[in-house]
Each structure stands twice: as structure tokens, then as C-alpha cells.
Amino acid sequence: MTLHRTINLDLDSPLLRVEALTKLYGARIGCADVSFDLYPGEVLGIVGESGSGKSTLLSCLAGHLACDEGRVLYRNRDVVTLSEPERRLLSRTEWAFVHQNPRDGLRMGVSAGGNVGERLMAVGARNYAAIRASATDWLGRVEIAAERIDDRPRQFSGGMQQRLQIARNLVTSPRLVFMDEPTGGLDVSVQARLLDLLRSLVRDMGLSVIIVTHDLAVARLLADRLMVMKDGRVIEQGLTDQVLDDPQHAYTQLLVSSVLQV
Amino acid sequence: MPNPMILIENVSKRFTLHNQNAAVIPVMTGAQMRVEPGECVALTGQSGAGKSTLMRMIYGNYLAASGSILIGGLDVVRASPREIIRLRRETLGYVSQFLRVVPRVPTRTVVAEPLLALGHGEAEAHARAEELLKMLNIPERLWSLSPTTFSGGEQQRVNIARGFAHDYPALLLDEPTASLDGANREVVLQLIERAKARGAAIVGIFHDEAARKRVCDREIDVTGFTPRKAA
Numbered sequence: 001m002t003l004h005r006t007i008n009l010d011l012d013s014p015l016l017r018v019e020a021l022t023k024l025y026g027a028r029i030g031c032a033d034v035s036f037d038l039y040p041g042e043v044l045g046i047v048g049e050s051g052s053g054k055s056t057l058l059s060c061l062a063g064h065l066a067c068d069e070g071r072v073l074y075r076n077r078d079v080v081t082l083s084e085p086e087r088r089l090l091s092r093t094e095w096a097f098v099h100q101n102p103r104d105g106l107r108m109g110v111s112a113g114g115n116v117g118e119r120l121m122a123v124g125a126r127n128y129a130a131i132r133a134s135a136t137d138w139l140g141r142v143e144i145a146a147e148r149i150d151d152r153p154r155q156f157s158g159g160m161q162q163r164l165q166i167a168r169n170l171v172t173s174p175r176l177v178f179m180d181e182p183t184g185g186l187d188v189s190v191q192a193r194l195l196d197l198l199r200s201l202v203r204d205m206g207l208s209v210i211i212v213t214h215d216l217a218v219a220r221l222l223a224d225r226l227m228v229m230k231d232g233r234v235i236e237q238g239l240t241d242q243v244l245d246d247p248q249h250a251y252t253q254l255l256v257s258s259v260l261q262v
Numbered sequence: 263m264p265n266p267m268i269l270i271e272n273v274s275k276r277f278t279l280h281n282q283n284a285a286v287i288p289v290m291t292g293a294q295m296r297v298e299p300g301e302c303v304a305l306t307g308q309s310g311a312g313k314s315t316l317m318r319m320i321y322g323n324y325l326a327a328s329g330s331i332l333i334g335g336l337d338v339v340r341a342s343p344r345e346i347i348r349l350r351r352e353t354l355g356y357v358s359q360f361l362r363v364v365p366r367v368p369t370r371t372v373v374a375e376p377l378l379a380l381g382h383g384e385a386e387a388h389a390r391a392e393e394l395l396k397m398l399n400i401p402e403r404l405w406s407l408s409p410t411t412f413s414g415g416e417q418q419r420v421n422i423a424r425g426f427a428h429d430y431p432a433l434l435l436d437e438p439t440a441s442l443d444g445a446n447r448e449v450v451l452q453l454i455e456r457a458k459a460r461g462a463a464i465v466g467i468f469h470d471e472a473a474r475k476r477v478c479d480r481e482i483d484v485t486g487f488t489p490r491k492a493a
Contacts, residue, residue: 042344192364193366195364196364225344242323242325246277246323250280
């Protein structure tokens with residue numbers, strides 16, 4: 001299934017270019033000197049333990065936190081210096097953010113269809129029938145039955161809420177999706193379903209994704225490349241299977257060898 | 263002399279175990295080989311001699327400490343992750359001994375995935391997947407199920423089907439006939455022969471000696487690349 005693309009992208013230029021990004025909390029380092037390029041269609045995993053700076057980095061990249069130093073270039077525009085309205089437009093159209101807790105990304109008092117439709121209306125859709133049809137289509141794609149369209153998210157299971165959050169985020173066909181532990185807190189069987197769904201959406205829509213996770217198995221299945229963070233710094237990066245199967249840094253070796261085998 | 267598909271020169275590998283007193287274990291030195299299109303080369307040597315290590319370095323899964331590994335002109339030792347991902351998508355296939363898939367994905371899709379990743383249409387990719395699954399005697403009623411619950415032999419055949427879905431110019435095969443019965447072993451050997459005939463350069467590990475003798479043109483004993491113990 002090939003989806004309609006509204007933006008023509010040069011597949012050989014980075015979609016996102018991050019240069020020496022630093023965020024300090026007073027004297028403490030949030031993240032320091034992070035640089036990387038992300039190309040269209042690429043999935044970058046950021047792994048590390050709690051407090052390693054991976055969520056701080058994601059928040060800075062998505063513009064939720066102001067960084068202290070460095071540049072974030074999205075399609076050659078510096079997003080650090082964007083005005084607030086410009087940044088908000090970007091995060092409603094070409095960007096999306098999937099929170100770990102669906103409650104942070106959904107409007108719990110609004111119906112499932114409304115949650116999906118709202119994002120379409122935010123980018124100018126006005127035809128009610130078309131919005132509802134698009135919402136129904138997206139609920140189907142994330143495997144939520146059409147008859148649940150008028151139910152509120154709080155009547156949904158955790159896995160369903162997370163799938164609804166993904167539908168809400170992807171309905172406007174973004175190019176770049178930030179994900180913060182999207183499978184965290186879900187049962188393993190529910191996780192598998194979500195991983196499968198994310199993989200096919202990434203492939204079919206050609207999405208670029210930056211996914212923060214502490215789960216190396218999730219990283220292996222979803223990410224093309226990995227960055228390993230410790231104490232706010234990137235200590236190792238490379239091809240996902242290479243980093244996991246032949247880790248070079250002491251900390252990565254410890255991280256990989258600490259995973260229980262099943 | 264034509265350009266070889268795979269050209270390995272002076273490759274060495276060592277593991278540094280930081281959490282075990284930073285022990286440095288040299289496992290390979292001075293590895294070299296060349297494989298022309300249409301040729302199949304067997305890696306031989308005792309268990310632990312480094313056959314899989316060399317194969318993993320060719321695939322970019324292990325980092326080489328030095329030397330160069332050219333696959334269709336790209337040096338895997340120095341290539342960026344993005345270049346290796348592209349190489350693996352278009353040029354370099356790998357049939358490992360283990361099937362690693364997202365749970366819940368149907369077998370048909372697992373096999374079709376390499377073609378879908380290349381942009382082939384779903385109908386075409388699924389048709390090719392079904393053709394291979396049929397050839398490898400995976401019963402049709404299993405095609406819509408995830409292979410995670412299949413037997414070892416069935417998983418191995420799904421893995422082979424996936425590895426042969428796209429006509430890679432270079433192929434790595436790690437024990438492709440292990441745990442297969444006679445009929446399926448014959449199918450796999452024919453797939454290998456057909457890949458050679460269309461010009462694929464193949465590097466394989468075969469404990470199955472008869473299989474090795476039949477499909478391989480040359481053998482390289484990796485024991486020759488084992489670092490000498492310091493006296």
C-alpha cells in the first residue's frame with residue numbers, strides 16, 4: 001500500500017541533523033554534546049538506563065524542552081530558533097510524539113473518533129463526513145473496531161489506548177515521529193502486537209522515527225541504528241545488531257550481558 | 263581479472279571484555295579471500311576456529327579491527343550504518359541459523375519482507391513468498407501463522423525462504439541444511455545451485471560434507487587466520 005505523500009523528500013539528505021546538543025539542569029548534565037543525522041525512513045533507537053539522559057534528549061529534539069547549546073536542523077531549518085506558532089504547526093503536521101503514557105497524548109474526555117479527528121481539524125480539515133471516514137479508517141489500521149468510535153479512551157485497555165494514540169499521531173501523515181517508551185507498561189502479548197503494527201506503519205508510510213526505550217529487545221526489532229547513552233552522553237552508536245552483538249564500550253557490554261535470555 | 267563480488271584483505275578481529283578485567287582476546291588475523299560472481303566458497307575449520315566470526319564481519323554484524331571487506335565495492339569495515347542497511351537490503355543476504363522475527367507476524371509476511379522493503383508490491387511479494395514456502399514444504403495452513411511456535415526444522419525452512427526471496431548478488435549461508443530432512447535438504451541445495459547459476463557469490467558454512475562437496479567450488483580453512491599464541 002503506497003500512501004499519498006504531500007511532501008517531496010530528498011531521500012539522500014538528512015531529515016534531521018543534530019549538532020552538539022546540550023541541555024543542563026543547573027550544574028547537572030541532562031544531555032551533552034549529542035550529534036547525529038537521521039535520514040528519511042530511518043528508525044533510530046536511543047537506549048540507556050533511567051537517568052541516562054535519553055528522555056531529556058528526546059524532549060529537546062521535539063522542542064518540549066529548550067536546549068542550552070547546539071543546533072537541531074529539520075529539513076535544513078533550525079527548529080531551536082523557530083517561533084512558538086511555527087513550532088506548534090510543525091508538531092501538528094510533519095511531526096508526531098507518542099508518549100509512554102497514552103493519557104499524556106490523548107484527550108481522555110473526547111471519543112476515540114474525536115481524538116483522531118481533532119488532529120485533522122487542527123490542520124484545517126472541516127468536512128465532518130471526511131474526517132469521520134478518515135478516523136474510522138485509522139481506527140481500523142490500528143485494529144480498533146469501528147463500533148468503538150464513539151467510546152472514550154478511558155473505556156479502552158492500555159494496549160488499545162496506546163494504539164489510539166498512534167492513530168491520533170499518524171492520521172496527518174507526519175514525516176518524523178518521536179516515541180518515548182511506547183511499549184513500556186504494556187503486557188508482553190500486547191507489546192508484540194504494537195511492535196508489529198509500528199513496524200508495518202514505519203515501512204508503509206516511510207516514517208523516520210526516534211524511539212527511546214530501555215528495552216533492548218524492542219530496540220533490536222524496531223531500530224535500524226542505536227545510540228547508547230550514559231550520564232547524558234552518547235557513549236556508543238552504530239548499526240543496531242552490531243551494537244548489541246559486538247558492543248565496544250564497557251557500559252554497553254554490561255547492558256547487553258545483563259539482559260535475561262529466554 | 264573481473265572484480266570479485268566479495269574481497270577480504272588482511273582482516274583481524276579481537277574482543278575486549280571490559281567487564282572481565284579488560285581481557286583482550288585476539289580471534290583472527292590476516293584473513294583474506296575473494297569470491298567471484300557465481301562462485302560458492304565454504305568456510306571450514308574446527309568449531310571455534312572463527313567461521314561464524316568471519317561471516318558476521320562480512321555481514322557488518324561484528325566490527326573488524328583492521329583490514330577491508332569489500333562487497334560489491336563497499337567496504338563494510340568503514341561503511342556507515344546507513345550504507346550497510348542499504349547493502350543488506352539490496353546486495354547482501356544472510357541465512358543465519360536462527361529466525362528472529364516480531365511475534366505475531368504471519369509466516370507469509372516474514373518471507374515477503376525483504377521484497378516489501380525493496381518496494382515490491384504486496385501481491386508480487388506474497389506470491390514469491392508462497393512459491394518458496396511451497397517449495398520448502400511448509401504446509402499452507404501455517405502460512406498465516408507466526409513462525410515463532412514452529413518446530414526448529416520449520417523455522418529453519420522459513421528462514422531459508424526469507425533468505426532466497428530476493429535475488430541477492432551476494433549470499434551468506436550459515437549451516438543452511440542443518441536439521442533438514444532429505445527432501446528439504448535437496449530443495450535447499452537446488453536453491454543454492456540456482457543462485458550460483460544466476461551469478462550470486464556465496465560464502466557458506468556447511469557441516470554437511472556431501473552438501474559442501476556438491477555446491478562449493480572451493481574451501482577456505484579459517485584455521486589459517488587464527489592468531490599464533492604468544493610464546
